[in-house]
Every structure is written in C-alpha cells, then in structure tokens.
Amino acid sequence: xxxxxxxxxELTAAKNKTVTRRLFLVVLGMFGFGFAxxxxxxxxxxxxxxxxxxxxxxxxxxxxAAIPKPVDTSRVITVQLDATVNxxxxxxxxxxxxxxxxxxxxxxxxxxxxxxxxDQPITGQAVPGITPWQVxxxxxxxxCFCFTQQVLQPGEAKEMPVYFTIxxxxxxxxxxxxLSYTFMNTERDYTLTPAQHAAMNTSH
Amino acid sequence: xxxxxxxxxxxxxxxxxxGWQRWVYSTNHKDIGTMYLFFALFMLFFxxxxxxxxxxxxxxxxxQLASPDFYNxxxxxHALVMVFGMVMPAAAGMANWMIPMMIGxxxxxxxxxxxxxxxxxxxxxxxxxxxxxxxxxxxxxxxPVNTGWTLLPPLSVQNGIGMxxxxxxxxxxxxxxxxxxxNIVTTILNMRAPGMTMMKMPLFVWAWFFTALLxxxxxxxxxxxxxxxxFDRHFGTSFFDAAGxxxxxxxxxxxxxxxxxxxxxxxxxxxxxxxxxxxxxxxKPLFGYKALVYGMGVLAALGMVVWAHHxxxxxxxxxxxxxxxIGTILISIPVGLMLxxxxxxxxxxxxxxxxxxLFGIAIILMFSFxxxxxxxxxxxxxxxxxxxxxxxxxxFHYALIPGAVFGLYxxxxxxxxxxxxxxxxxxxxxxxxxxxxxSFNLTFFPQHFSGLAGMPRRIVDYSIQYTEFNxxxxxxxxxxxxxxxxxxxxxxxxxxxxxxxPAKPWEGSQIGTPGLEWTLPSPPPFHSFTEAPVIK
Numbered sequence: 141x142x143x144x145x146x147x148x149x150e151l152t153a154a155k156n157k158t159v160t161r162r163l164f165l166v167v168l169g170m171f172g173f174g175f176a177x178x179x180x181x182x183x184x185x186x187x188x189x190x191x192x193x194x195x196x197x198x199x200x201x202x203x204x205a206a207i208p209k210p211v212d213t214s215r216v217i218t219v220q221l222d223a224t225v226n227x228x229x230x231x232x233x234x235x236x237x238x239x240x241x242x243x244x245x246x247x248x249x250x251x252x253x254x255x256x257x258x259d260q261p262i263t264g265q266a267v268p269g270i271t272p273w274q275v276x277x278x279x280x281x282x283x284c285f286c287f288t289q290q291v292l293q294p295g296e297a298k299e300m301p302v303y304f305t306i307x308x309x310x311x312x313x314x315x316x317x318x319l320s321y322t323f324m325n326t327e328r329d330y331t332l333t334p335a336q337h338a339a340m341n342t343s344h
Numbered sequence: 345x346x347x348x349x350x351x352x353x354x355x356x357x358x359x360x361x362x363g364w365q366r367w368v369y370s371t372n373h374k375d376i377g378t379m380y381l382f383f384a385l386f387m388l389f390f391x392x393x394x395x396x397x398x399x400x401x402x403x404x405x406x407x408q409l410a411s412p413d414f415y416n417x418x419x420x421x422h423a424l425v426m427v428f429g430m431v432m433p434a435a436a437g438m439a440n441w442m443i444p445m446m447i448g449x450x451x452x453x454x455x456x457x458x459x460x461x462x463x464x465x466x467x468x469x470x471x472x473x474x475x476x477x478x479x480x481x482x483x484x485x486x487x488p489v490n491t492g493w494t495l496l497p498p499l500s501v502q503n504g505i506g507m508x509x510x511x512x513x514x515x516x517x518x519x520x521x522x523x524x525x526x527n528i529v530t531t532i533l534n535m536r537a538p539g540m541t542m543m544k545m546p547l548f549v550w551a552w553f554f555t556a557l558l559x560x561x562x563x564x565x566x567x568x569x570x571x572x573x574x575f576d577r578h579f580g581t582s583f584f585d586a587a588g589x590x591x592x593x594x595x596x597x598x599x600x601x602x603x604x605x606x607x608x609x610x611x612x613x614x615x616x617x618x619x620x621x622x623x624x625x626x627x628k629p630l631f632g633y634k635a636l637v638y639g640m641g642v643l644a645a646l647g648m649v650v651w652a653h654h655x656x657x658x659x660x661x662x663x664x665x666x667x668x669x670i671g672t673i674l675i676s677i678p679v680g681l682m683l684x685x686x687x688x689x690x691x692x693x694x695x696x697x698x699x700x701x702l703f704g705i706a707i708i709l710m711f712s713f714x715x716x717x718x719x720x721x722x723x724x725x726x727x728x729x730x731x732x733x734x735x736x737x738x739x740f741h742y743a744l745i746p747g748a749v750f751g752l753y754x755x756x757x758x759x760x761x762x763x764x765x766x767x768x769x770x771x772x773x774x775x776x777x778x779x780x781x782x783s784f785n786l787t788f789f790p791q792h793f794s795g796l797a798g799m800p801r802r803i804v805d806y807s808i809q810y811t812e813f814n815x816x817x818x819x820x821x822x823x824x825x826x827x828x829x830x831x832x833x834x835x836x837x838x839x840x841x842x843x844x845x846p847a848k849p850w851e852g853s854q855i856g857t858p859g860l861e862w863t864l865p866s867p868p869p870f871h872s873f874t875e876a877p878v879i880k
Contacts, residue, residue, distance in 0.1 A: 148876070155534045156453045163526040167564050174568025174598055178583060181594050226587075228502060265587045273659065324587030 211245035212308040219306075221250060222320035229325040230258040231292065236299070244308035252285070252300045252321065256292035263291045263326045266300075271318040278307035279317065289326055360870050368463075371455035372870065373440045376462050378763070380437030381756075383465055385832070387429035390469075392825050394422040399787075399821035402814045405806050415804040416490035417506070421476060423493035424510070427610065428517045429469055431744070434752045435613035436461075436524050439552045441763065443528065445868060446546050446859030448537025448877045453530040461523035468516035475509035492802055494599055497584035497592045501576050508577070511570045518567045525556035525563075532556075537860065539879030543637070546859040547630065550637050551616025554644040555609050561648065562602040562609075569598035593658055600651035608647040610744060612640060614751020615682060618704050621754050622686050624852040625701035626693030632685040639678040639685075646675050656727045665724050672722035679715055683708055698850075699773030703754035706781050707746045714742035717792070732802070735795025741788045753780075753831075760838050761845035765867035768838040776834060779827040786820025 219242055221235035232255040242248050256262055266286035270276045281287075285300035292298060306317070360366045360375065370376055397418050401409050440458065444451055452458045479485035486504020489495075500507055532545070532553050572583040573595065582588025584595045623630045630636065650671040652660065660668075686708055695701070717739040721727050730736060760768050794813040799806050806814065845866040848854065853862045860879070864872050 152453075152534055156530050159530045159533055160454060160526055163529060163560055166560055167522055167526070169564075170561055171564035171568050174565040175572075177565075177598060177601075178572075178594065181591070181597060185591075226498070267586045322586070324585075326587055 210308070211243050213243050215244055215308075215312070216241050217244060217306055217310075217314065218316045219248070219250075220316065220318045221252075222318055223252060224320065224322040226322055226324045229262065229264055229323055231256055231262070231264060231323055233321075233323050242306060244306050244310060247282070247303065247305050249301055249303050252302070253297065254290070254292065254300055254323070255297035256294060259294045261291060261293045263289050264323045265289050265326050266321040266323050269320045269322070271320070272314060275306070275310055275314050275317050278310035279319075280305050280307065286321060369459070371451070371459055373444050373452045373455070373458065374868065374870070376452075376458050377437045377440030377442075379462055380433045380440055380465075383462075383469075384430050384434035384437060385835070387425050387433065387469065388828065389832075391422050391425035391430055392828060394418045394425065395821065396825050398422065399818040401804060402806070403818040404815070405808050405811055407804050412804040413488050413490045416492070416802060417476060417488035419802055420489050420492050420495075420510075421472060424472060424513070425469075426744075427493070427606070428514075428521075429465075429472070431610045431748045431752065432517075432521060433465055435552075435555070435610075435748075436521070438548075438613065438617070438752070438755050438759070439524075439528055442759065442859075442861060443531060443549055443552060444535065445861040445864060445872060446549055446857065447532065447535060447540050448860045448873050448879070449531060449535035450871065450873050450876075452527050453535050454527045457523050457527050461520045461527065464516050464520035464523075468513045468520065471509050471513035471516060475506040475513060478506045478509055479504045494596075494603070495570065495573065496599070497573060497576065497595050498586075500573055501585065508574070511574050514570050515567055518563045521559050522563050525559040528552055528556040529560070537873065537876045537879060540860070543634070544858055544879065546616075546857040547619030547633065547636060548613070548616035548857070549859070551612045551619070551640060554640050555612045558605045558609050558612075558644050558647070562605045565598060566602035569595060569602070572598075593655075596655050596658065597652065600654045601648075603654065604651040605644070605647045607743070608644055610748040611751075612644070614707070614748050614755070615640065617751045617755040617758065618686060618707060620857045621700045621704040621758050622689050623855055624758070624850050624857070625698060625704070626690045626695050627852040627855055628689055628693040629855055630685070631688040631691075632681075636682055636685050639681045643675065643678040643682075646671065646678070650675065653722055653727075656724050657731045669722055669724050673719060676715060676719055683712055683715075696851075698757075698770060699768075699777055700754040700758040702774065702777045703750045703757070706777070707750050707754070710742055710746035710750075710781075710785075714739055714747065718743065730795065732800055733795035734791040734799045734801050737801050738788050738791035738795055741791075745784055745788070750780075756835070758850075760835070761849035762861060762866050762868070764839050764842075765845050765865075766838050766842035767845050767849065768834055768842065772830065772834050772837075776827060776830050779830065780824060783820050783823035783827055787817050787824050788820075790814075790816045790820075 218239055220239040221237065223233045223235055225231050225233045232253075234253055236251045236253055240248065240250060254264075266284075268281070268284070268286050270279050282303040282305065284302045284304075286302075290298070290300065302319075304319070360372065361369070367375060367379060370379070397409065398415070401407075401415055407415075440452065443449075475489055479488045482505050484504075485506070487502070487506075489500075489503055489506045489510050491500045491503065491507075495507075495510070532549060536542075536545070572581070575581040576583050576585055576590070582590040584590045584592045586592065619630055619636060650668055652664065652668045653672040656665055656668075686704075690705075697705075717735070721730055721736065721739055757768060757773055760766075790813040794806075794810045794817075795801075797810065797813075799810045799813075847865050848862045849866060860873070860877060861868075863877070
C-alpha cells in the first residue's frame with residue numbers, strides 16, 4: 141500500500157472497464173451463438189443425423205423418385221396411415237383406408253380426405269413423418285399432396301392422393317411402417333372460435 | 345470526473361441518504377444485497393402460494409379448483425418465479441452482501457450497474473404477474489401460459505398474449521442476471537485486497553465466480569431462443585414452425601443448453617455456503633479446498649455439454665443419446681467429490697449443531713439422494729420409463745430444495761447476525777429446520793412412488809390409484825408452506841432485536857472462512873474497507 145489511494149482507485153477503475161468490456165463481448169458472442177445454432181443444427185441433422193428422423197431438417201422425406209426395382213413378392217409390409225390436424229387448422233383430415241399391405245418395390249396409391257370446416261379459404265401444408273425412422277431412406281414418395289401447399293375453399297372437400305414405393309433393400313425387421321401427416325395452417329391464425337372448436341371435435 | 349470524485353467523498357463522510365432515495369438510488373452493495381434478499385423473500389411466498397394451489401388441486405383426483413389451463417399456468421409460473429425470482433435473487437443478494445466484504449473491497453466493481461440489475465427484477469416480476477392475468481383482461485387474450493417453464497413450441501407459439509409478457513419477463517430477468525454476473529466477475533478479478541490471492545478466497549466467492557461465468561455463457565442463449573419464439577409468434581418467421589421449414593426440436597436444444605447449466609447456477613452458490621458453514625461448525629479447516637475449487641470448475645464445464653439428457657425421448661440418434669448419457673453420469677464424479685470433502689471436513693471435528701449446520705448436514709444427505717435418482721434418470725433406457733412422470737418432479741425437488749434452497753437458508757441463518765447485528769432465536773431456528781425438513785420429505789418422497797407407478801407430471805387430474813400418495817404429498821406440502829411463516833417471523837424478530845452479535849458470531853467463524861468479513865463489526869458500517877486491508 142505504498143501507492144497513493146487515488147492512483148490505486150484509478151488503476152482499478154481502468155481494469156474494471158477492460159474486464160467489463162470483455163465480458164460484454166462474451167455475452168454478445170453467446171447471443172449470436174444461439175442464432176448460429178439455427179444453421180448449425182440443420183447441418184448437424186443433415187450430416188450427423190443427430191435428430192434421428194431422417195430426411196431434411198424440415199422433416200420432409202427425400203422425394204427423389206426411386207428407379208423401378210423388381211417387386212419382392214415374397215415379403216409383405218403393412219403400411220399404417222395416420223392423420224393429425226394441428227390445432228390451428230379448422231379442417232377435417234383422415235386417410236380413406238387405415239392400413240394396406242404392400243410388397244417392397246410395388247407402386248402404391250392411397251388417398252386422404254380433407255375438408256375445410258371454416259367459413260373462409262385456408263391454405264394448409266402437410267408435414268409427413270415415417271415410423272420407424274430407419275425406413276425413411278427406403279420410403280420414396282413419387283407424388284404427394286405434401287409436396288405443395290393445399291388451398292381449400294369454405295366447406296370444400298378434396299381427396300388427396302399419395303403415390304409411394306418402398307425399396308426392397310429395406311431391412312427385413314421392419315414389417316410395419318407408419319406413414320403419418322400433420323396438416324398445418326400456413327396462415328398462422330391460430331385462434332379458433334369456440335364454434336370452430338366444437339365443429340372440429342364433433343367431426344371426428 | 346473530478347466532480348464525481350468529490351461527490352463520492354461526500355458520501356464517505358456521511359451516512360446513507362434518508363428515505364426512499366437510499367433504496368431507489370442505492371449504489372451500496374449492502375443495501376442492494378438487502379433489497380435482493382427481501383425481493384427473494386417476497387417471491388418465495390408468491391411462488392409458494394402457487395405451489396399451495398397445485399397441491400390443493402392434486403389433493404384429490406378430479407378437477408376441483410380451476411381449469412386445467414390455469415393449473416398448467418400455475419405449474420409454469422411456480423417454476424419461473426422460484427428459479428428466476430427466488431433462488432437466483434437470494435443468491436445474488438448474498439453475493440452482493442458478502443463478496444466485497446470477504447475479499448476486502450469497498451464495494452462492487454460497478455455500483456451503478458448493480459443498482460440497475462436489481463431494479464430490473466421488480467419490473468420483470470410485474471411482467472410475470474401480468475402474464476397470468478393478461479389472458480383474462482384482454483378481449484382476445486387466448487390461452488394462458490400453459491407450457492411449463494420450458495416454453496416448448498408449438499404450444500408456446502399458439503398460447504395467448506400471456507406468453508408475450510412471459511417472454512419479456514425472461515428478457516428482463518436475463519439482462520438483470522447478466523449484468524449482475526458481469527459485476528461479480530469483475531469484482532472478484534479486480535477488487536481483491538492486496539494479498540487476497542484467488543486461492544485464498546472463501547469457497548463462497550469461488551462458487552459465485554463459476555456461477556457468474558455460467559450465467560454469462562448461457563443466459564444470452566436463452567434470450568436468443570425466446571426472441572426467436574417472439575418472432576415466430578408475431579413476425580412471420582419459422583424458426584420452430586414445421587410448416588415453414590423450422591424445427592421445434594431446435595428450441596428444446598437451445599432451451600436446455602441454457603436450462604441444464606442453470607441447475608448449477610442454482611446449486612453452486614449453496615455449495616459455496618456449505619463450504620463455509622461445515623468448517624465453521626466442525627471447527628476444522630475445509631478439507632480439500634483446492635479439490636473443491638477445481639471440482640466446481642469441472643462441474644460448471646461438464647454442465648455446459650450434457651443438456652440433451654432432458655430430451656432422450658425426442659428420437660435422437662443412439663450415438664447422441666450415448667454421449668449425453670455418459671457425460672451426465674460423469675457429473676456424479678465432481679459432485680461426489682464435493683460431498684466427500686464436506687464429510688471429511690466433519691470427520692473428527694468438534695461439531696455443534698446450530699441451525700446453519702443442521703441445514704448443512706441435511707443438504708449432504710438429501711442432495712445425495714437426488715444424485716442417486718439423477719443417475720437413474722441419466723440412464724437412457726430407464727429414463728424412457730421415468731420421463732415426464734412425478735418421479736422427475738421428486739428428483740428435481742430433492743435436488744433444488746436441499747441443494748439450492750436449504751443452502752440459502754443455511755446462509756441466511758449463518759449471516760443474519762452479521763447482517764442485522766442481532767443473534768436470531770436459536771430454538772426457533774431449530775424448530776424451523778425440523779419442521780421444513782420433515783414436511784419437505786413428506787411432500788416429495790411419495791412422488792417417487794407415484795411417478796414410478798406412472799403418474800404423469802403437469803396434468804391437473806390423475807387416476808384414482810395415486811390418491812393416497814397425493815394426499816400425503818399435499819398434507820406435507822401445506823405443512824412445508826406453513827413453516828415459512830415461522831421463517832418470516834424469525835427474520836423479522838432478528839431484524840427488530842435480540843442478543844447483540846459480536847464481530848465473530850460463531851466460535852469457528854475464522855476457521856470456516858479465511859475471508860475478511862469477520863474483521864468487521866456486526867452489523868458492518870455502511871462503507872467498509874475504504875482503505876484496503878492487507879492480507880499477509
């Protein structure tokens with residue numbers, strides 16, 4: 141303590157400024173890191189597959205049409221069809237058949253039924269999912285209503301087809317595959333009137 | 345500059361300003377610490393009231409008191425209030441009071457920033473309270489915030505206006521704790537008295553050093569995540585919206601990147617308090633001081649890289665789940681080391697069992713219990729079974745109530761004589777200890793069983809076979825809540841009077857902590873260490 145008190149105080153103040161500035165930079169960096177996670181996470185999912193559900197980060201299954209392969213009639217795979225409507229979308233949405241038997245390599249067509257229960261036109265987008273996820277890379281959708289956005293006028297109903305084939309290379313342990321769709325409202329109007337809620341609940 | 349200097353000197357020679365200005369304009373670390381502690385005490389009762397509602401609702405099967413949405417809103421805000429409004433401010437209040445006194449600094453490094461970081465808290469608390477009432481006040485208020493404290497999309501995107509208030513409250517709380525952390529790290533690095541080297545600092549200071557570093561690293565990520573949520577809700581982005589090419593799982597990763605280190609943010613200050621209380625009342629120096637310091641560093645570092653063990657069930661690849669499982673189990677090594685060091689500190693010590701020490705021993709026992717259930721939950725196949733059951737609720741309440749809250753109670757009883765200049769009523773303190781400990785176990789122990797039997801968490805109703813467990817739990821919960829009225833009474837009684845506390849209120853004070861706080865009288869003067877002391 142040979143220094144004059146003022147010198148020591150000034151020195152500390154200068155040091156405080158440096159340390160504080162560096163710490164603020166760390167804070168800014170970490171705030172940026174959070175946003176950098178958006179592309180990084182996408183990359184980690186594409187390259188490393190850490191998210192498990194195969195395909196692109198959007199959950200969309202690769203839509204490259206498979207080169208025709210011989211149909212493997214010795215095996216049968218049960219494909220279960222599943223439909224969910226996001227709460228923000230006042231639509232009825234269900235598969236026409238609950239499940240079908242297919243041979244690997246066979247080209248199959250199935251249809252879903254969708255109806256707009258509201259009094260306004262709505263654009264929806266279906267997001268597909270395949271369970272178990274290991275089958276995803278062998279499950280090719282040749283044509284699907286989920287490839288584009290779907291517009292339904294008030295009260296309009298539509299059949300929505302899907303054409304798909306399952307690659308015979310798929311592992312033998314997968315005897316049952318579930319193809320599920322969730323229909324989302326692209327217009328981001330998530331609040332439903334109580335009447336719409338009631339209509340959705342009674343329609344199922 | 346020179347004007348400011350004269351102004352400061354003016355204050356040195358007089359006492360604190362009178363009336364409301366003393367508190368609103370305060371740049372004094374002791375006054376700000378006091379405000380932090382009273383704020384935390386208020387929020388303890390606010391969050392506790394929500395817990396009482398939750399236990400009342402779960403007393404019997406069926407939906408008795410309010411709507412399921414309101415129940416889930418209370419579950420959400422009980423967590424947010426207790427984590428951000430109670431434990432963190434209480435720990436920050438102790439840091440404000442004790443760190444400058446322990447390291448021989450006249451005040452925090454950035455006193456005005458200190459004032460700001462406290463006064464952001466009441467603003468955040470008001471925002472959080474508004475988030476509860478907003479859905480009922482606004483004509484198009486939408487659903488209450490019923491997501492749980494994890495705020496997971498897509499539900500949080502679909503919530504009503506209350507979610508916006510919650511997001512702003514989290515922003516405000518985040519800024520507050522980031523500013524406080526920057527202040528604490530700067531104080532510890534620059535403001536130590538000559539001779540007070542880093543490795544001479546009391547363990548509490550080290551604990552807060554790591555806590556503050558963790559907060560600086562992870563709070564901005566949470567702020568970023570809730571900002572993205574806000575943009576998804578109102579500005580047409582699709583960070584987490586699958587319909588627009590986003591991924592809701594990304595939010596989980598961002599949230600738990602913050603959320604898991606947050607557990608150590610809550611825990612470490614209490615470990616720091618334990619590191620003073622145990623040696624004081626065992627009258628032996630802390631066993632393995634260096635190991636404890638390094639152990640806390642390892643704990644903080646490991647805590648940053650194991651977040652996804654909260655997300656085993658989302659369908660991660662096996663490689664990823666294996667990594668997070670092994671990392672999580674590794675954490676039991678530094679934690680076990682700390683608990684062992686505390687036990688070795690007590691080994692053959694001359695122990696007495698005043699209230700802080702009772703809490704200290706209870707923490708070691710009950711926190712180890714949470715550690716054991718934690719290892720169970722870390723194991724992937726087992727966690728698939730336990731995920732989102734009351735078992736998880738039991739686990740983290742055993743971790744956070746003994747681990748964090750009892751540590752703060754130990755700190756309150758340990759330092760009340762120093763803060764107020766009066767000894768608290770030891771008999772009442774011990775009654776409070778036994779009352780809380782027994783009722784806490786009565787509340788949360790049965791939840792292990794109902795959880796293992798399959799009772800899900802965050803659901804307002806339950807199947808009738810869980811009735812007995814829940815009744816016991818609720819009775820315990822009411823007793824636990826009631827015990828805090830005694831806590832309040834003891835604090836008020838100690839502030840108003842009681843036996844005069846000496847500078848070293850505990851016989852083992854100087855053994856417990858090598859810091860400088862015991863060289864000051866109790867209560868310490870408004871300005872302390874304006875001349876830096878020298879440690880040999």
